[in-house]
Amino acid sequence: MSRDGWRMLSPVAERHRREMYALTAWSLLGVLPVLLSGRLMAFALDHGFLADSATTGFATLGCYGAALVVGAFAKRCAMVPMATVTEAARDHLVRTTVAAGLRRAVDEGGAPGVEGVSKITSQVENVRQILAALLMSATSTGLAAAAALVGVVSLAPVVGLLALVPTLAAGAVVVRLSRVWRVRYATSLAAEERMTEQIGRTLGGLRDVVACGALERARNGADGVVDAHAHAVSSVAQVSGARMAAVALGARLPLVALLVTAPWLLARDALTPGELVGAATYLVSSLEPALRSAVQSVGNLALELGTILGSLAAHSRGSAADLAHDVPQPAPDDRCFGLSLHAATFRYGNGGSPVLDQVNLTIPEGEHLAVVGPSGTGKSTLANIVCGLEQPQTGEARLSGVPLSELDRTWLRRSLALVPQEAYVFAGTVRENLRYLAPEADDTRLDRAVAALGITELIKECGGYDGDLARPDLLSSGQRQLLALARVYLSPARVVILDEATCHLDPAAEERVELAFARRGGTLVVIAHRMSSAARARRVLVMAGGAVHTDTHRELLRTSPVYAELVGYWQYSAVSR
Numbered sequence: 227m228s229r230d231g232w233r234m235l236s237p238v239a240e241r242h243r244r245e246m247y248a249l250t251a252w253s254l255l256g257v258l259p260v261l262l263s264g265r266l267m268a269f270a271l272d273h274g275f276l277a278d279s280a281t282t283g284f285a286t287l288g289c290y291g292a293a294l295v296v297g298a299f300a301k302r303c304a305m306v307p308m309a310t311v312t313e314a315a316r317d318h319l320v321r322t323t324v325a326a327g328l329r330r331a332v333d334e335g336g337a338p339g340v341e342g343v344s345k346i347t348s349q350v351e352n353v354r355q356i357l358a359a360l361l362m363s364a365t366s367t368g369l370a371a372a373a374a375l376v377g378v379v380s381l382a383p384v385v386g387l388l389a390l391v392p393t394l395a396a397g398a399v400v401v402r403l404s405r406v407w408r409v410r411y412a413t414s415l416a417a418e419e420r421m422t423e424q425i426g427r428t429l430g431g432l433r434d435v436v437a438c439g440a441l442e443r444a445r446n447g448a449d450g451v452v453d454a455h456a457h458a459v460s461s462v463a464q465v466s467g468a469r470m471a472a473v474a475l476g477a478r479l480p481l482v483a484l485l486v487t488a489p490w491l492l493a494r495d496a497l498t499p500g501e502l503v504g505a506a507t508y509l510v511s512s513l514e515p516a517l518r519s520a521v522q523s524v525g526n527l528a529l530e531l532g533t534i535l536g537s538l539a540a541h542s543r544g545s546a547a548d549l550a551h552d553v554p555q556p557a558p559d560d561r562c563f564g565l566s567l568h569a570a571t572f573r574y575g576n577g578g579s580p581v582l583d584q585v586n587l588t589i590p591e592g593e594h595l596a597v598v599g600p601s602g603t604g605k606s607t608l609a610n611i612v613c614g615l616e617q618p619q620t621g622e623a624r625l626s627g628v629p630l631s632e633l634d635r636t637w638l639r640r641s642l643a644l645v646p647q648e649a650y651v652f653a654g655t656v657r658e659n660l661r662y663l664a665p666e667a668d669d670t671r672l673d674r675a676v677a678a679l680g681i682t683e684l685i686k687e688c689g690g691y692d693g694d695l696a697r698p699d700l701l702s703s704g705q706r707q708l709l710a711l712a713r714v715y716l717s718p719a720r721v722v723i724l725d726e727a728t729c730h731l732d733p734a735a736e737e738r739v740e741l742a743f744a745r746r747g748g749t750l751v752v753i754a755h756r757m758s759s760a761a762r763a764r765r766v767l768v769m770a771g772g773a774v775h776t777d778t779h780r781e782l783l784r785t786s787p788v789y790a791e792l793v794g795y796w797q798y799s800a801v802s803r
């Protein structure tokens with residue numbers, strides 16, 4: 227069993243030591259018939275039936291019958307501690323893994339993930355059943371094999387030697403092959419997961435795949451993972467076959483050796499006929515089945531148990547507490563979602579002049595900031611840097627005081643949304659498109675978002691929430707922008723950056739959208755397409771020549787020639803239109 231698996235179960239074994247001892251004791255008594263079988267058989271023959279004393283023979287067989295009854299009783303008694311241990315293991319695993327899942331849900335601020343929890347509890351249920359079967363068969367087969375070997379050695383040491391050598395050799399080969407098997411089995415599981423994931427993803431996006439004419443590419447991708455899985459499974463089968471061959475040889479060779487040497491041993495009185503039959507009884511009826519069972523059922527059960535426990539251990543390890551340890555998260559009292567740049571310098575390529583030059587900037591939570599500047603001054607670059615899509619060469623961007631590069635990517639993507647100019651609407655229903663970032667949103671929430679953004683008519687035109695957007699390219703650029711904006715409006719993002727995301731909307735629709743986002747709560751940064759966006763914002767950031775200057779619209783008109791010029795040009799062009 228893997229170290230992770232053992233770590234999951236060891237607290238149970240320690241807490242239930244008494245039951246473990248009781249289980250071992252009853253199991254030892256349970257193999258009493260195996261230990262006695264060959265000896266009693268030898269005695270019944272040598273001193274009973276072959277010595278003209280049928281009474282002694284039958285009496286000895288009677289003793290064997292009594293040993294069978296005792297063994298059966300002991301096996302029944304072993305069930306009680308075994309059940310106690312497995313039930314305790316089940317409770318312990320459920321408590322550990324479900325608590326980890328709930329803790330993670332609480333820390334990540336999401337739902338407890340009922341599906342995940344039920345999947346885990348069903349895995350735990352599997353562990354309970356496998357553990358019960360494993361405890362029973364491991365004790366019975368392991369002890370039975372040992373009892374058979376002890377019996378044969380004590381009955382006829384020379385036969386014991388004949389049995390021991392091939393058995394130990396086969397055991398060593400099986401152990402070696404089992405290691406290879408475990409590695410290949412883990413590889414095949416990983417290949418299976420990759421295959422399921424890839425094919426699931428392809429099927430999920432089938433309409434997009436067809437729409438983009440990417441069927442051939444998708445098929446090639448699927449073929450690759452299926453082939454890899456088939457190869458992995460067949461390599462597991464090869465090792466399984468080799469292992470079974472080793473077991474068969476290890477189990478049969480002692481008997482072959484006994485039969486080959488029997489005439490010679492009998493002739494030299496090294497073995498009596500009764501001892502020959504007794505030794506054969508040990509080898510045929512106990513050792514061989516025990517070895518087969520040890521490899522086939524115990525080996526497979528242990529492997530299965532180890533795999534499931536490894537997955538449960540990974541789940542528990544991935545709890546929020548551990549994540550918080552590995553990936554810096556903002557301290558709870560610092561979760562203000564404030565953005566900041568600290569002496570950030572960024573340039574494209576090596577020799578170019580910097581787009582941002584030693585920029586310091588603070589965008590507190592709840593800010594409504596418009597970013598303006600002449601074309602090509604770096605507004606989109608700034609947006610990419612505060613989102614973590616680009617990293618400054620010197621200095622850094624932070625969210626809630628933590629450098630973006632150190633934050634958990636999933637958490638960052640959920641908390642911060644960048645809406646680009648080119649809106650993406652995928653083939654699917656309107657509801658699927660709107661709920662993409664908020665799968666839990668019900669129709670009431672959708673209604674509220676649609677009303678806030680003023681897109682009720684658009685949704686009706688698309689056939690309502692169930693309307694099928696089979697050809698998103700037939701929507702206008704503005705309609706696509708509105709749907710993409712509604713999707714982000716519904717998302718859990720606390721910081722929204724609109725990078726000219728309303729450039730295809732008319733001024734009235736743009737105003738409605740910006741005001742809706744400003745009222746939505748959280749931080750709003752608008753890379754302004756029109757200067758009217760700046761006039762609406764609480765603060766305006768002017769970019770020019772790699773530097774930034776932030777103030778209110780009114781103050782900037784007075785103090786910033788660049789801003790005054792931009793506004794003047796905009797007013798002039800608006801009048802002349």
Ligand SMILES: Nc1ncnc2c1ncn2[C@@H]1O[C@H](COP(=O)(O)OP(=O)(O)OP(=O)(O)O)[C@@H](O)[C@H]1O
Pocket residue numbers: 574575581599600601602603604605606607608
């Ligand atoms: N991927 C890139 N590789 C090289 N240079 C780039 C890249 N992206 C942008 N630039 C350059 O960086 C500068 C800033 O570009 P950016 O797109 O950030 O400006 P902008 O202010 O958003 O422009 P606009 O208002 O026209 O959208 C420009 O000179 C641009 O040519």
